Amino acid sequence: MPVSAAENPAGASSSTLTDRYQATEVRRSIRQFIERAAPQGVRDDDDIFELNVVDSLFAMQLVLFVEDAFSMQVEQHELDIKYFSSIDALTSFVLSKLSVADR
Numbered sequence: 001m002p003v004s005a006a007e008n009p010a011g012a013s014s015s016t017l018t019d020r021y022q023a024t025e026v027r028r029s030i031r032q033f034i035e036r037a038a039p040q041g042v043r044d045d046d047d048i049f050e051l052n053v054v055d056s057l058f059a060m061q062l063v064l065f066v067e068d069a070f071s072m073q074v075e076q077h078e079l080d081i082k083y084f085s086s087i088d089a090l091t092s093f094v095l096s097k098l099s100v101a102d103r
Contacts, residue, residue, distance in 0.1 A: 022098070026070070027091045033065050034087060044087040059084065066090070072097050 027044070035041060038053040048054050054062065062084060063074050072094070083093040 023091065023095055026094050026098075027087060029069055030066075030087050030090050030094070033062065033069075042087065044091075046087075047085045048087075049081060049085055062090075066094060070094050070098065 031044070034048060034053070037058050038048065038051075042048060042051065042053060046053075049059075063079065066072065067074055078093070082089060084090055
């Protein structure tokens, strides 16, 4: 159902609002999962590997979480630390995979 002008005074399209909602939900889910390993919390741009928040076992659990939570397959060539190093990086990775899957 489209968003009315009253609900959306900035004039953003309903597609844009849906994208923002999806991005917020993806980020929230990832943050919650990572905070299991980092109860002290991390910022979205913190490198969780440099901070020693995660170890190799948790890294694999993170991959499995992404596959399960977002119904996607992480390909072997995508098992790169640059995609999993922070909440920001992982959110971008997941959203890019979801957008490709939607096409």
